[in-house]
Every structure is written in structure tokens, then in C-alpha cells.
Amino acid sequence: MRRRLLPAPLLTAALIVMWLVLNRSVSAGQIILAVLFGVAAPALLAPLRPARPRIRRPWVLLRLIGVVGRDVIKSSMEVFWTLLRNRSEPVHSRFVHIPLDLRDPSALASLAMITTVVPGTVWCELARDHSALLLHVWHAPDEAAFIDHYKRTYERPLMEIFQS
Template identity: 55%
Template sequence: MRRLFPAPWLSLALWGLWLLLNLSLSPGNLLLGAVLGVLAPVLMAPLRPLPVRLRHPGVIVRLVLRVGMDVLVSNLQVARAVWTARRRPPHSAFVKIPLDLRNANGLAALSMITTVIPGTVWSELALDRSILLMHVFDLVDEAQFIEHFKTTYERPLMEIFE
């Protein structure tokens, strides 16, 4: 049974999403959604990383709230930098951040966090996963940015995933 449904919740979610996107409960859509829900997880199982064991739910909640707050603050900072660009152009730069986080799931979460926060872009990860190259829209102090990034995002993810 596990072979046919390697991720039963994902299969169910894909089936439901298919029906929702098509806005139809016709027999053809029910069947096509079920086929998609069964085949997609089976075919993509080799691409999935190791199973996740989340630890420290309190850290997860704090991290989610912190990321939400940083998204709001960064939106305001980027908007201000764009509006005042004639007087003070933003100082964009690439920053090399040394990483201690090695867990694939943790790195995936870190990349999503980086992508969500305005003004930062995950550019490259070293092959040995030791250095992250990140583009920052308006960099004031590189050392302070690196310390903030490691303290705010990397360390909580290490607690959660490692």
C-alpha cells in the first residue's frame, strides 16, 4: 500500500486541488484528479528529501512570527529605499554567508524564508553547503547583516531540523 501511496496526504491534496481548479465534479475530472493524485507522488518519490522530524514546536511558532514581522518591516524598508533612491541610492551587494546548517530540509526552509523577505535573494549555495551567496537590495553593514541572518533564521532552523 505504501508503494502505491507514498504520500497519502499529498495524493489527497492533489486530487482536491485538481477538482478545485477545474470547478467540476464530473466523472472525468474525478478520475483525472485521482490519477494525478496517485501518479505524481509515485513518480516524484525519488526527488523527495529525507523524511522530516520537526522538533521544538515553540521555536517553529517564533520563527514563523519573526519571518512575518520581517516581511512587513522589509516591505517598508524597500519601499522607502525606492522612494528615496534619488537622494540616497540603495547600496546593493552580494554577501557571502557562512552556514552551519547542513540539513537539506532546513536549507530548503531557509531558501523559502530568504525568497519571501523583500530585498533579499538566494543566489547560490556552495556545493559543500558551507557558504550561501545572497543578494541584498540595500546593505548598510555586512557584518551586522550576516549576524542578524544567522541568529534570526539559521539558528532556529538548526534547532528545528538538526
Template identity: 55%
Template sequence: MKRWLPSPWLSLGLFLGWLLLVRSTSPGQLLLGLLVAVVMPLLMAPLRPTPGPLRRWGVLLLLILRVGRDVVRSAIEVARGVLRARRQPPRGTFVVVPLELRDAHALASLAMISAVIPGTVWSELAPDRSSLLVHVFDLDDEAAFIAHFKADYEHPLKEIFE
């Protein structure tokens, strides 16, 4: 089965996406959608990265909840910063965060987390992966930000992937 459908969920998504795009369930479109759903994952299989080793599912769940909480909190803080920008401009700055993470999947997850949280932007990863440059929208205390970033995101990812 894996030989013909290396990624069944992707195939299902492609098939349903095809039907939604053409807005037809005629036999020809069903057949064409099925063809796309089977052939595309086969052609793209060599490009798929190997799955990451997820070790601690409980930590992953807590990380997801923590990121969700931080998204809401940061969105409120950024909105406040934008509303008071004329009186008190935000103190946007770049912060260098030293990293202990080395796993590619963990680093990709950290990139997604920092992109999702309002007010932070992943700017650059050092070539040796020893530090990360993050732009922060409004920063009071750099040391506190680094401690928060490492404790809330990096250490859980390290537990999950390494």
C-alpha cells in the same frame, strides 16, 4: 495503504487538480483523474527526498511568525527604497554570511526564507557549505545584517533540524 498511496495528500491534490483543469466530473474524467492520482505518486516515489527531522515544533512556529514579520517589514523598506531611489540610490551589495548549518533540509529552508523576504536573494552556497553569498537590496551595516540573519534564521533552523 502506503504501498498504493505513498503520498495520500499529493494524490488528493493531483485528483482535485485534474478535475479543475478538465472542468468536468464525467465518469471518464473521474476515472482518469483517479488513475493519475494513484499512478503518478507511485512513479515519483523514488525521487522523493526523505523527510527532515523536525525536532522543535515551538521553535518552528516562532520562526514562521518571525519570517512573516520580516516579510512585511522588508516589503515596506524596499518600497521606500524604490520610491526614494532618485534622491538616494539603494546601496545594494553582496554579503558573505558564515554558516553553521549543514543539514540539507535546514539549508533548503534557509534558501526559501531568503527568497521570500523582499530585498534579499540567496546567490551562492560555498561548495563546503561553510558560507552563503546573499545579495541585499539596501544595506546600512553588514555586521548587523549578518548578526540578524544568523540569529533570526540560522539558529532557529539549527535547533529545528540538527
């Protein structure tokens, strides 16, 4: 019963505090409205929340976090130097279709976040059947090598973490 009434207690508390801060009042009426909103919104929206992901290999997750951190720094430097270097060497930006083996919704969301934080890549589109992904890549002179790197570096570890 309690789980249905408060499916996300931290979210409830955050909504109550946010309501009171935004209204700049702690009057009895505002507190009642804040509590009603804070309890009702998560309870009514609980069916829309995805199932909690099950992380099957936490060590792979830790390694992936390190790899993403390294790639963010490396990619930032590459984009920076590309902007500063002599314009005689062209940038090979392009749209790249990447076939996906990943199907888990949490893993796909993680892949989208990784793609977003690594400079030089932009997630553009996911096929309706989740079989392919369209990315815009800042500099990819060899498309096949980029696809192999992306799948090996990001997709495979996410498959181990979420789908094994």
C-alpha cells in the same frame, strides 16, 4: 503495502481532481485515467521525496514564524521608504557571501523560503558543499553586521529546530 501504493493520499486525491477539472469531463474513461495517474505518479516519484523532517523544537519554530513576519513588514517599509526618499542618499545594495553552519536539507529549504519572502533579499546561489550562500541584499551598508544579523536571526533558530 498500502503505504507503498498510496505514499501520499492527499496528493493522489488532488491529482485525480486536477485531472478531471483540466479535462472538463467525468466520463468513465477520464475517471479511470485520473485514478491511474493519481495513484501511479506519487508511487513512482516516492523515492525522490526527501525524508520527512523532524522538528525538534516547535516553540522555536513558532517564534521564528513571528520574527519572519515582523521582518517582512519591517523590510517592506524600508524598501518602500527607500524608493520614496530623496535620491541624495545612495542605496547600498550588494552581493553578500554568508558562511553556513546549517546542513539539514529541510532547514536549508526553509532558509531559502525565508530569504525569498523577506523583501530586499534574493537567494542567488548555494555552494555545492552547502558551506556558503550568496545573497543579493537591497540595502546593507555594513556587510559584517548583515551577516551577523542573518545568521543570528534565521540560521541559528533553524539549526535548533532541525539539527539539535
